[in-house]
Amino acid sequence: MHSDHTLGVSDLLARYEQGDTTPRSVVNEVYRRVSTDDSNAWIATREKSDVLADAEALSSASIEENPLYGVPFGIKDNIDYSELPTSAGCPAYTYTPDTTATVVEKLIDAGALLIGKTNMDQFATGLVGTRSPYGICRNVYNEEFISGGSSSGSAIAVASGHVPFALGTDTAGSGRIPAAFNGLVGLKPTRGLLSNSGVVPGCASLSCVSVLTQTVDDATLVGDVAAGYDPTDRYARHADEVFELTSFDAETARIGIPKDSDLEFYRNSEAEGLFADVCTEMDNSLATVRSIDFSVFEEASDLLYNGPWVAERLTTVGDFIKEHPDDIDHTVRGIIRDGEMYSASDAFDAFHRIEQLRKDAATQFEEIDALVVPTVGTIYTIEGEQLHPLEINSELGYYTNFVNLLDLSAVSVPTGKYDAGPTFSVSVIGEAFDEARIAAIAEKLHTRYEP
Amino acid sequence: MDINELQQQYRTGERTPAETVTEVFDHIETDETNAWISVRPESAVRSDAKNLASPAEQPLYGVPFAVKDNIDCAGMDTTAGCPAYAYEAEADATVVSKLVDAGALLIGKTNLDQFASGLVGTRTPYGVCRNVHNTEYISGGSSSGSAVAVGQGHVAFALGTDTAGSGRIPAAFNGLVGLKPTRGMVSTTGVVPACESLDCVAIFAHSCRDALRVEEVAAGFDPADPYSRRELSLTTTEGERTGSELSKLTVGVPDPTALEFFGDDEAEALYRDTVETVRRAVGDVVTVDFEVFTKTAELLYGGPWVAERLSAVETFVSEQPETIHPVVREILTGGREYSATQTFDSLHTLKRLKRRREKLFATHDLDLLATPTAGTIYTIEEVLEKPIKRNSTLGYYTDYVNLLDLAAVAIPTGEFDAGPGFGLTLLGEAGRDRFLATVGDKLTSATANTGKPAAHQ
Numbered sequence: 001m002h003s004d005h006t007l008g009v010s011d012l013l014a015r016y017e018q019g020d021t022t023p024r025s026v027v028n029e030v031y032r033r034v035s036t037d038d039s040n041a042w043i044a045t046r047e048k049s050d051v052l053a054d055a056e057a058l059s060s061a062s063i064e065e066n067p068l069y070g071v072p073f074g075i076k077d078n079i080d081y082s083e084l085p086t087s088a089g090c091p092a093y094t095y096t097p098d099t100t101a102t103v104v105e106k107l108i109d110a111g112a113l114l115i116g117k118t119n120m121d122q123f124a125t126g127l128v129g130t131r132s133p134y135g136i137c138r139n140v141y142n143e144e145f146i147s148g149g150s151s152s153g154s155a156i157a158v159a160s161g162h163v164p165f166a167l168g169t170d171t172a173g174s175g176r177i178p179a180a181f182n183g184l185v186g187l188k189p190t191r192g193l194l195s196n197s198g199v200v201p202g203c204a205s206l207s208c209v210s211v212l213t214q215t216v217d218d219a220t221l222v223g224d225v226a227a228g229y230d231p232t233d234r235y236a237r238h239a240d241e242v243f244e245l246t247s248f249d250a251e252t253a254r255i256g257i258p259k260d261s262d263l264e265f266y267r268n269s270e271a272e273g274l275f276a277d278v279c280t281e282m283d284n285s286l287a288t289v290r291s292i293d294f295s296v297f298e299e300a301s302d303l304l305y306n307g308p309w310v311a312e313r314l315t316t317v318g319d320f321i322k323e324h325p326d327d328i329d330h331t332v333r334g335i336i337r338d339g340e341m342y343s344a345s346d347a348f349d350a351f352h353r354i355e356q357l358r359k360d361a362a363t364q365f366e367e368i369d370a371l372v373v374p375t376v377g378t379i380y381t382i383e384g385e386q387l388h389p390l391e392i393n394s395e396l397g398y399y400t401n402f403v404n405l406l407d408l409s410a411v412s413v414p415t416g417k418y419d420a421g422p423t424f425s426v427s428v429i430g431e432a433f434d435e436a437r438i439a440a441i442a443e444k445l446h447t448r449y450e451p
Numbered sequence: 452m453d454i455n456e457l458q459q460q461y462r463t464g465e466r467t468p469a470e471t472v473t474e475v476f477d478h479i480e481t482d483e484t485n486a487w488i489s490v491r492p493e494s495a496v497r498s499d500a501k502n503l504a505s506p507a508e509q510p511l512y513g514v515p516f517a518v519k520d521n522i523d524c525a526g527m528d529t530t531a532g533c534p535a536y537a538y539e540a541e542a543d544a545t546v547v548s549k550l551v552d553a554g555a556l557l558i559g560k561t562n563l564d565q566f567a568s569g570l571v572g573t574r575t576p577y578g579v580c581r582n583v584h585n586t587e588y589i590s591g592g593s594s595s596g597s598a599v600a601v602g603q604g605h606v607a608f609a610l611g612t613d614t615a616g617s618g619r620i621p622a623a624f625n626g627l628v629g630l631k632p633t634r635g636m637v638s639t640t641g642v643v644p645a646c647e648s649l650d651c652v653a654i655f656a657h658s659c660r661d662a663l664r665v666e667e668v669a670a671g672f673d674p675a676d677p678y679s680r681r682e683l684s685l686t687t688t689e690g691e692r693t694g695s696e697l698s699k700l701t702v703g704v705p706d707p708t709a710l711e712f713f714g715d716d717e718a719e720a721l722y723r724d725t726v727e728t729v730r731r732a733v734g735d736v737v738t739v740d741f742e743v744f745t746k747t748a749e750l751l752y753g754g755p756w757v758a759e760r761l762s763a764v765e766t767f768v769s770e771q772p773e774t775i776h777p778v779v780r781e782i783l784t785g786g787r788e789y790s791a792t793q794t795f796d797s798l799h800t801l802k803r804l805k806r807r808r809e810k811l812f813a814t815h816d817l818d819l820l821a822t823p824t825a826g827t828i829y830t831i832e833e834v835l836e837k838p839i840k841r842n843s844t845l846g847y848y849t850d851y852v853n854l855l856d857l858a859a860v861a862i863p864t865g866e867f868d869a870g871p872g873f874g875l876t877l878l879g880e881a882g883r884d885r886f887l888a889t890v891g892d893k894l895t896s897a898t899a900n901t902g903k904p905a906a907h908q
Contacts, residue, residue, distance in 0.1 A: 204799055231810070234802035311791035315799065318792060344758030344789030345765060352647050352762075355677030362681070363674055 006161040009218040023055035023070030040135030041156035045116030066111030074157045074166040077117040080198035089122035092327035101198025118153025124202040127396040141421030148178035165213045171202035173400025175210025176412040180375035180425035186412040187211040187219040190432040192237030195230035203312040206404040216443040245436040253287040256368035262294035268378035274416035274424040296360045301401035308347040311339030373399040375412040375425040413446040452607045454661040468500035468513030485578030486599040490559035509554025517600045517609040520560040523641035531643045532565035535774035544641025553668040561596025565779045567645040570845040584870030591621035611653040614645045616849025618653025619861035623824035623874030629861035630654040630662035633881045635680030638673035644763040649853040659891035700734035700818040709741030715827035721865040721873040732897035743807040747851035755794040761786030822848040824861045824874040860887040
């Protein structure tokens, strides 16, 4: 991490192998960068000496046996690490966990070096990056624009070159959207693949730990290390080798895109043009592209915030909100308290509906290998976002909200750049456990993008 | 009336479907058990019988069957046990059309506890269903009419539904096999939901083999059913134990402190005999901690799933509360107390309990779990005296099954001195319907061979 400002995981590993650098010097460089940072990316960092000690301990370990040997990383501050407090973006909520989250444990066991905890939209409730008492996160390409959230700090820390990868969480798009705006790859794995033990969830039954990196390969490498059935996570699922690709050629993939009338760019013709470029590219050289009826996905998206899943957020923080209403971001409080409106009967009605939508989505996926959509149909300035927080939040989630409710997997990759600087990205979406396949398609689209 | 036997007679020409139809309608005419809510015209069934293909092409060729009246049959009213709720069904439920396509002869619709809310058979305006072995006793419910119709030999098999035990309890009390398939194995399209996420279509038959044969026809993924499961298939037999392996199984039973017979010593003795048969016929019996099951059962009625019952018929309950059976109305409106947040809390709790259940099976290396189907039985008078309390007693061994995503087969293993049947339920992991039915078959043969519990036959 010396000459190249934003080094990826694989690049760093290659340097270690060639003996070009050492974990110790990388850690020193990370702390140099973090200490001069004013982006609000971090809520808390570990003592440098502790990380150096971890780096030192690696000297007796081998690179072959540690797939993330000496790779520094950050974690969103709703993921537990035993030596640091967990705030979930809310100082009054802060607690010091006894144990480290299972996913973090797995990464550390693979040789990765934890640097600290990153900023976020409070209680992972937002797609913007502005709902935090730890300071607004700004887009790395243009500070007048939003970073996207809720895993805002994780995106900024990777995009600014502090660390080669970071963990976020993703319920409605929180891992994909900040990746999309800051030139990163955002992997939202299948629910239950990465353990949620030790994570403060947005919606416990939907939330996923997500991975933010510079490249698709880095994302699958980290995802593969972090994945694994965890009996202590009640939503864990058994699955083997989902990141290993067998006999699939992305060049022949059958791609679905929303039909024209279902595409939403919120009057942003630049975004519309950038998505058209991707479609042309796929049409010309990559795959067969067909327009599909997007109504199933749209209806599912709508259920997430205009349905009982808002009440699921109350199961995690409901008591806290009742006791500390004044310690909470007012927009976040408003959204979560809406959950009180829903009855059990409403909840069951929505469960039945979503089960049917899952069946309908599965039928659509019989005809296509992946769905490709803009990760976000537009982008906003921080000023604009703060004027209409709720409308904008729901516009931001149009292409992301449905993914977990329908039990799908997704990778967001940058494919273009707005004139103002922030990146435009698309999400490659597959069914559960389709990680290897969507990563292969995403890799093709990413390769064709030149920053 | 046994499916196998019927098929044999059809093949040898000893009997024709038309003769069967005549026999069925003669029986129904003299029925005094309130089994039926509506019966098709004999001429219509006769015409179906005439249009059958052949026994070789149709696995249920000429087999008469009944359908619980919360399952749609085109052109007939579906009442769900509530006359004010009745509507004329436009199409057959998916499961009914599959059976009919396989040559089965639909006879009519059977009585039930209203909106499938009950385990007793008394909560219906169409007349209390009576036990086939002693009319003073309850038939069990909610699929009361289906059990009684099969128990009396009106039909060879019947469909019921089973959310909390509605298919198993009436099977036990009337000496039948009650197969409760894995959730999502048999389509519920065209079935009036009780708890939509938990409901199963259940099968009543005289033997496990018959029940399995019906499920083989009835099972299959249905994209129109939100809870249908593509990954499940009855045709997969990979990894299933067969032959001599079936006598080396590990069978879990509730630990003695968790066994409940509600003061019924006769039931307790019948259960002990049954466990002896299990030990002799299929393998090791180990006692297991039963708490995960009782905790799950508490969730079903002490939690938001009652709201799921309400959500299925909410508009009707608000508009015409006076037309609903008072006990059923009390249960349904109880669902109004629960919030969405409580629902999610309960779902999270259930997820944890499912993990515990998995671990329990793994720790003891269980092939299946066996429990009494019901811990006791009541007379109709006893149930009418304490309708809610005695109903909930009956569900002690059945309530948790669908919440924990288990498959179940209730088999008859004995009889109370007063006549009604006592039974055992075999429980296995999702998808193991065939295995459970195979074990059930072995156990019923072993029971019959002792001649002891089946002495009344």
